Amino acid sequence: MTAQSATPVTERNAALAGVLQRQGAAVVLVLGIAAAWFAFPRFGSPDNLRDLALQSSFLAVIALGMTFVIISGGIDLSVGSNYALGGVLAAYGAQYGLVVAILLPLAVCSLIGFVNGLLIARTGMAPFIVTLASLLFARGLLLALTSEGATTYKVDAGSAFLWLGQGTIFGIGVPVYLTLVLFALGGLLLRRTRFGQSVFAIGGAEQSALLMGLPVARTKISLYTLSGALAGVAGILTAAYLQSGVTVIGVGTELDAISVVVIGGTLLTGGAGTIVGTLVGVLLRTLIQNVINQIGTLDSNYQTVVSGAFLLVVVVIQRLLARSRTR
Amino acid sequence: MSTATLERAKVTAWLQDYGVYLAVVVLLLFNVVFTENFLSAANFRTQLVQAAPVCIVALGMALVIGTEGIDLSVGSVMSIAAALIPLYLGAGSLTAIVVAVLAGIVSGLFSGYLVAYLGIQPIIATLALLVGGRGLALVIAHGQLVQLHNRDFLELGTGDVLGVPIMVIVAAVLAVLAGLVVQRTTFGRHLVAVGGNRAASTLAGLPVKRVLVGVYVISGALAAVAGVLATSRLAASDPNDLGLLMELSAITAVVVGGTPLSGGRVRVLGTVFGALLMQLVHATLIKHNLPDSTAQMVQAAIIVVAVYVARERSSR
Amino acid sequence: MTAATEEDVAMTTAPVLEVTGVTKRFPGTLALDDVGFVLRPGEVHALVGENGAGKSTLIKVLTGVYQPDEGEVRHLGEPVTFKRPIDAQRAGISTIYQEVNLVPLMSIAGNVFLGREPRTRTGLVDWSKMYAEARELLKGYGIDDDVKRPLHTLGVGAQQMVALARAVSTDAKVVIMDEPTSSLEPREVETLFEVLNRLHAEGIAIVYVSHRMDELYRVCDSVTVLRDGRVVHSGPLKPLPRIELVSLMLGREIRQIREEGVTAFGEEHDVEREPLLKAEGLSGLRKLHDVSVSIRPGEVVGLAGLLGSGRSETARAIVGAFPLDGGSVLLAGKPLKRGKIAQAVRAGIALLAEDRKTDGIIPNLSVRENIVLAALPTLSPFGLVSKAKQDKIVKIFMERLRIKAAGPEQKVSELSGGNQQKVLLARWLATGPKILLLDEPTRGIDVGAKAEVQALIDELAQEGLGVLLISSELEELIDGSDRVVVLRDGSAVGELTGDRITEENVLTAIAAESTGGDNDVHRHP
Amino acid sequence: ALTLTSCTSREESPAAPSSGGGPAASAQSAAPSADGCTLQKTGYPKVDLKTAVVGFSQSEKEANPFRITETQSIRDEAAKLGIASDKLLVTNAQSDLNRQISDIKSMLDRGAQLLVVAPLNSDGLQPAFDAAKAKKVPVITIDRKVTSQPCTDYLTFIGSNFVEQGKRAAEETARVTGGTGKVAILLGSSGNNVTTDRTKGFKDELAKTSGLSVVAEQTGEFDRSKGQSVMEQLIQSHPDITAVYAENDEMGVGAVNALKTAGKTPGKDVKIVSIDGTRNAVQLIVDGSYNAVIESNPRFGPLAFQTLQKFENGEPIPASIVITDDQYDETNAAQKVGNSYK
Numbered sequence A: 001m002t003a004q005s006a007t008p009v010t011e012r013n014a015a016l017a018g019v020l021q022r023q024g025a026a027v028v029l030v031l032g033i034a035a036a037w038f039a040f041p042r043f044g045s046p047d048n049l050r051d052l053a054l055q056s057s058f059l060a061v062i063a064l065g066m067t068f069v070i071i072s073g074g075i076d077l078s079v080g081s082n083y084a085l086g087g088v089l090a091a092y093g094a095q096y097g098l099v100v101a102i103l104l105p106l107a108v109c110s111l112i113g114f115v116n117g118l119l120i121a122r123t124g125m126a127p128f129i130v131t132l133a134s135l136l137f138a139r140g141l142l143l144a145l146t147s148e149g150a151t152t153y154k155v156d157a158g159s160a161f162l163w164l165g166q167g168t169i170f171g172i173g174v175p176v177y178l179t180l181v182l183f184a185l186g187g188l189l190l191r192r193t194r195f196g197q198s199v200f201a202i203g204g205a206e207q208s209a210l211l212m213g214l215p216v217a218r219t220k221i222s223l224y225t226l227s228g229a230l231a232g233v234a235g236i237l238t239a240a241y242l243q244s245g246v247t248v249i250g251v252g253t254e255l256d257a258i259s260v261v262v263i264g265g266t267l268l269t270g271g272a273g274t275i276v277g278t279l280v281g282v283l284l285r286t287l288i289q290n291v292i293n294q295i296g297t298l299d300s301n302y303q304t305v306v307s308g309a310f311l312l313v314v315v316v317i318q319r320l321l322a323r324s325r326t327r
Numbered sequence B: 001m002s003t004a005t006l007e008r009a010k011v012t013a014w015l016q017d018y019g020v021y022l023a024v025v026v027l028l029l030f031n032v033v034f035t036e037n038f039l040s041a042a043n044f045r046t047q048l049v050q051a052a053p054v055c056i057v058a059l060g061m062a063l064v065i066g067t068e069g070i071d072l073s074v075g076s077v078m079s080i081a082a083a084l085i086p087l088y089l090g091a092g093s094l095t096a097i098v099v100a101v102l103a104g105i106v107s108g109l110f111s112g113y114l115v116a117y118l119g120i121q122p123i124i125a126t127l128a129l130l131v132g133g134r135g136l137a138l139v140i141a142h143g144q145l146v147q148l149h150n151r152d153f154l155e156l157g158t159g160d161v162l163g164v165p166i167m168v169i170v171a172a173v174l175a176v177l178a179g180l181v182v183q184r185t186t187f188g189r190h191l192v193a194v195g196g197n198r199a200a201s202t203l204a205g206l207p208v209k210r211v212l213v214g215v216y217v218i219s220g221a222l223a224a225v226a227g228v229l230a231t232s233r234l235a236a237s238d239p240n241d242l243g244l245l246m247e248l249s250a251i252t253a254v255v256v257g258g259t260p261l262s263g264g265r266v267r268v269l270g271t272v273f274g275a276l277l278m279q280l281v282h283a284t285l286i287k288h289n290l291p292d293s294t295a296q297m298v299q300a301a302i303i304v305v306a307v308y309v310a311r312e313r314s315s316r
Numbered sequence C: 001m002t003a004a005t006e007e008d009v010a011m012t013t014a015p016v017l018e019v020t021g022v023t024k025r026f027p028g029t030l031a032l033d034d035v036g037f038v039l040r041p042g043e044v045h046a047l048v049g050e051n052g053a054g055k056s057t058l059i060k061v062l063t064g065v066y067q068p069d070e071g072e073v074r075h076l077g078e079p080v081t082f083k084r085p086i087d088a089q090r091a092g093i094s095t096i097y098q099e100v101n102l103v104p105l106m107s108i109a110g111n112v113f114l115g116r117e118p119r120t121r122t123g124l125v126d127w128s129k130m131y132a133e134a135r136e137l138l139k140g141y142g143i144d145d146d147v148k149r150p151l152h153t154l155g156v157g158a159q160q161m162v163a164l165a166r167a168v169s170t171d172a173k174v175v176i177m178d179e180p181t182s183s184l185e186p187r188e189v190e191t192l193f194e195v196l197n198r199l200h201a202e203g204i205a206i207v208y209v210s211h212r213m214d215e216l217y218r219v220c221d222s223v224t225v226l227r228d229g230r231v232v233h234s235g236p237l238k239p240l241p242r243i244e245l246v247s248l249m250l251g252r253e254i255r256q257i258r259e260e261g262v263t264a265f266g267e268e269h270d271v272e273r274e275p276l277l278k279a280e281g282l283s284g285l286r287k288l289h290d291v292s293v294s295i296r297p298g299e300v301v302g303l304a305g306l307l308g309s310g311r312s313e314t315a316r317a318i319v320g321a322f323p324l325d326g327g328s329v330l331l332a333g334k335p336l337k338r339g340k341i342a343q344a345v346r347a348g349i350a351l352l353a354e355d356r357k358t359d360g361i362i363p364n365l366s367v368r369e370n371i372v373l374a375a376l377p378t379l380s381p382f383g384l385v386s387k388a389k390q391d392k393i394v395k396i397f398m399e400r401l402r403i404k405a406a407g408p409e410q411k412v413s414e415l416s417g418g419n420q421q422k423v424l425l426a427r428w429l430a431t432g433p434k435i436l437l438l439d440e441p442t443r444g445i446d447v448g449a450k451a452e453v454q455a456l457i458d459e460l461a462q463e464g465l466g467v468l469l470i471s472s473e474l475e476e477l478i479d480g481s482d483r484v485v486v487l488r489d490g491s492a493v494g495e496l497t498g499d500r501i502t503e504e505n506v507l508t509a510i511a512a513e514s515t516g517g518d519n520d521v522h523r524h525p
Numbered sequence D: 001a002l003t004l005t006s007c008t009s010r011e012e013s014p015a016a017p018s019s020g021g022g023p024a025a026s027a028q029s030a031a032p033s034a035d036g037c038t039l040q041k042t043g044y045p046k047v048d049l050k051t052a053v054v055g056f057s058q059s060e061k062e063a064n065p066f067r068i069t070e071t072q073s074i075r076d077e078a079a080k081l082g083i084a085s086d087k088l089l090v091t092n093a094q095s096d097l098n099r100q101i102s103d104i105k106s107m108l109d110r111g112a113q114l115l116v117v118a119p120l121n122s123d124g125l126q127p128a129f130d131a132a133k134a135k136k137v138p139v140i141t142i143d144r145k146v147t148s149q150p151c152t153d154y155l156t157f158i159g160s161n162f163v164e165q166g167k168r169a170a171e172e173t174a175r176v177t178g179g180t181g182k183v184a185i186l187l188g189s190s191g192n193n194v195t196t197d198r199t200k201g202f203k204d205e206l207a208k209t210s211g212l213s214v215v216a217e218q219t220g221e222f223d224r225s226k227g228q229s230v231m232e233q234l235i236q237s238h239p240d241i242t243a244v245y246a247e248n249d250e251m252g253v254g255a256v257n258a259l260k261t262a263g264k265t266p267g268k269d270v271k272i273v274s275i276d277g278t279r280n281a282v283q284l285i286v287d288g289s290y291n292a293v294i295e296s297n298p299r300f301g302p303l304a305f306q307t308l309q310k311f312e313n314g315e316p317i318p319a320s321i322v323i324t325d326d327q328y329d330e331t332n333a334a335q336k337v338g339n340s341y342k
């Protein structure tokens, strides 16, 4: 949100920082995994690793959309509510079959994202505030659909839909594969298409992108629609996993998504970032939670202190690394 | 045709500048007509008292946003302030208040340092504090809510001077001070310059880092003050719940009040009215007994409309 | 560039682009007033006028950035409405706007091909092809760098060349250039002209905005002169005497202008012996190697060098805005702390930065606030702002520099480029500096204002200020400086004083032993 | 930061974060039903409680009286039974459902043989139960009933009947108001099962008393200050409110504050009934500013371990073990205030 560029020199720092931040997170992840493996006998068990992967996948899908949005210099606070809404709609739709269970949440969540994009691109309102409003809106809609949260739609135990969340291939959960596929597609979209280039350009210098004749408004609308849709996908997977449309999920998820994207080295100012970094960020977060559990004696109130401190430490290390490199 | 467009431009410009005030007036009129028992001194008192903490936090937030920053830690700072109060109330309410505000200043120093000297993006620096700060407050308080009995201290939240609640007076005084700081001090002018173009401000020899630390310190201190007042009004220290989602309420008030998130501009009076507007919206929804679902959707719509009207023509 | 016959052909063919009766209002300003403008195929059309005359605005109307309040735009005879810049680009109109408008964090190649990246058969961006094509293309513009590097690692001039390469490579029928040379140094200007020639030969129509008379007469066929948003003259350029063109632009009598000469610099200054500022052994980030510069009170020291030779870095290093590994800066014998800009400013050093958009103006703030910004602490007892004192200063400088604005409360971002530059100059003069570091101070300034600025530099030196002047216009540097320090690849390679400051000597010093052999070929007359 | 707590300038002596001396939750009927779930039926291996690894998954931070007391009760009982501290695994899901699932899975992975779970939500824990089933680990859910299948998905549920609590609150409301008046409901967080049940029980029961009508129902999110703010608004727009039903004590105490500020006498002008049984609310009854509190006992430790023991002994376990919640009112609050938790 802040222009970090005090001078061309620090701007250069920022770019280098981009590279280092990515590597920094990956380094921390590898070290963290190694340490956990060493310290906790059960950490490396296949069950635990499988569960780590599965648990990461839901947030990863949301963070994927967030990565695009943040690279474009925007932010999407509505993903948490949208995610919960998607889950409820999927569970509701599952009564009418697999197709409805998938298409209904996708359509509604994309639409909310689309409206976000429309308002941001066409009226020039700040993404922060527009998506803050739709955070409220999506949550309100969810409550309205579930008679103020009193109704929880359940998915029939026999439904084919459940496979999306609970199925496994070679012992690894289907959501994990789906997440990997989405990330691969996301990487392709970001790195190998004109759309992706526009996203970087808009994040780096919106006015210039406009003057260079890029379809700025269209790209932004697509971006927020994509983010909404991915939140919907995460909702679908979660509904299938939880076998019901739980109404209390997704609170504060937007902040989780933002922090993993940033930990992954994407600049919040826009214009630089990677998909892989986000994946690293998500895994780091899951790792921390897992380690906290393995330690097991941490007072629950301390746990949040640790999470906050961890976020800070990673970001500060990235920053210092980037600095020392440029000197 | 062109005169018509000019007229339109004038109307939009007017709305941009005075939209919040107009919205507050419209909402007041609506309530006068459609809400039972709205026109009473006690009711206005309630609205002002409830708006006061948000308003105070929003003032600090407005300054931070003016520098193109954002402070997500305000809610957690409130909760830290709340957690500290019962520990020091035995030594007198003044001591407790001073300690709480000091804690706010320290956390402001902390985020200011991260932003100004380490160059960490404000949203992420303060997010860390948002996550960790409340945990810290709970650790201090052992997760416990503590009932407060100190008369002097409780007077802050319930007492009044010449018929005006102390909380409202504090908020008003702070708003006037904030206005003076922004308009009449070098610090204030520097902060908008830093928000407008940080690189240029640096080259112009402005104390950019000190200004940045300064705004976060002010924001932290004001959040702590709001925490003190809210705690007093509650007659209990409740670190678990106090100030939850305050960051979002405050940012909404600031932006609805016409301060752009892109920095370089601070509207203090607009912020105050932004807080009042959101308070009135909230009150209206409750008084008409709308269910939570509808209430949230209506709030969303009102935020969008208010910000649409107050938006800068070319801001992102 | 043109033969008479060619011109006749141009005159008779239908215009590619035509505007009639265009009016554009901004709050408080009538930027364009009933403007008509005709661009024929194959012509190079100069668009000239003072700062704030409306040139950039007209261009933005032509390319869909702004919508005209009145009037119409016709493309190949058909009325068109370009709603967005992309509409104009689709119609074959390619533009280089006044301020470099590229994406700093993106690679050079990415910038060149943004929005039209070469694609493989599967529809994916073909990076290797893109890099290869970009490398090939940019060679023609004198840029040999790794095209994968982020754009912002290039200097402003090189970025301008990238913008040019981008604009030209789009197969445009019309290329519009808003002050393309303002940040180029001579060698690059030559490259630009080669490109212009090529385009001209291909029959592409060009709109060319510049404040440099020589260039205009070298490359342009016809001219449209704007003054205060109105067209005061339009026709072939060659028959129009230079002096008359200037008089049309300024709206002043020819006689009056004759008296003022080419540059407005006076004679040598009385220079005191002891340097006021001594910068010694500045080194850092592999951009500067042991550069030493000293400035005496009342002296104008010119810094010469090619683009990227480290002139800007030297100036920045002196105020502390460039991280140094070694070296020291002494002001009146006292060392300045490294990297403390505020301290340097307080001590009386002022840097007018090269890039006014990113390092200069605070766009949201008013002209008044931009002017007083750096002087604020001295104008504000106890940290409280005194409006009366400010107003006085602002009034003085707006008059002295003839800043054209609706008033001191107008947003500075709404001023024309040249007037923004004057505001920045005013900002520094208001601090009452002892040392002025001017990095391209007359860039983008119209002839009238340029003379004023030059005269001002002279006057300030006269008053005892030490001035460091960086300019890509050799003429300005040579006329204006009492001493010229020549930089090459981040090292000081020579110093010229007195009569030895001639164009030839400077060029020789710049080019001598240059590693890139082709520089020599280019340089030596 | 912790040194602060040893500072002597506290207003009150520090409250020990323990469950206090209140009675543990106890079941209504201890008589085992014949069709209950048995070790044999499930086919799970028999484990010895004393040496087994026991896992406890808490749903939210221990930052309110209920959760603090609940976790403490489990820990205390485990200690009492002589379960080594490294054999008791405790996790906290920090209000994140996905996290609770992975918490449970990770405890299973670390060798938990018996599980006690305080579910964050009634729905959505199926994957965790599946994992436990696969490892043949019995799961007892406490305080909140889940919608999965008892005996197959989980062993049994121990806790209160929230609908019943709402119903009892309505009865109390009718009693303290004398059967006439206007009632405001301070709802818990939207989307929460507890809110839903306590609202349903209350409204259904209240409908039986024709003299009572609900004039407003607004969420106070189980939070004292929100409850207070909402109540302040409601007093203004409905000055004729004569009773408040708060779905937890915190909001009830907030309502007391609001009424006091508005110049009304809580407990007299406006009657207040709430659910939980925290020290603050019960004390207010003693002071006369509150009317009734329906208890929701969080001290599940003894009953949970007892049930596990029975199960391992091969005794049949009923599908749900509903505990008997106490009730505080003007007649007993003074004696029973020691039973309340904080």
Ligand SMILES: Nc1ncnc2c1ncn2[C@@H]1O[C@H](COP(=O)(O)OP(=O)(O)OP(=O)(O)O)[C@@H](O)[C@H]1O
Pocket: C026, C027, C029, C030, C031, C049, C050, C051, C052, C053, C054, C055, C056, C057, C058, C098, C404, C405, C413, C414, C415, C416, C417, C418, C419, C444, C446
């Ligand atoms: N967005 C805007 N809002 C308000 N006024 C504007 C805006 N853009 C331009 N103007 C005004 O319109 C007039 C013409 O400006 P323009 O930028 O076209 O000048 P120019 O001829 O390009 O000058 P220069 O040579 O300095 O670049 C100026 O007085 C300027 O202040």
Ligand SMILES: Nc1ncnc2c1ncn2[C@@H]1O[C@H](COP(=O)(O)OP(=O)(O)OP(=O)(O)O)[C@@H](O)[C@H]1O
Pocket: C142, C143, C144, C145, C153, C154, C155, C156, C157, C158, C185, C287, C305, C306, C307, C308, C309, C310, C311, C312, C313, C354, C472
């Ligand atoms: N033609 C070029 N090709 C590649 N890189 C260049 C070129 N020109 C400049 N650069 C890069 O830009 C950086 C900064 O150049 P800078 O603008 O500071 O030079 P300068 O001597 O101040 O020239 P000027 O201010 O006239 O543009 C240099 O370090 C160099 O890496």
Ligand SMILES: [Mg+2]
Pocket: C055, C056, C057, C098, C178, C416, C417
């Ligand atoms: Mg211009």
Ligand SMILES: [Mg+2]
Pocket: C155, C308, C311, C312, C313, C354
């Ligand atoms: Mg330069």
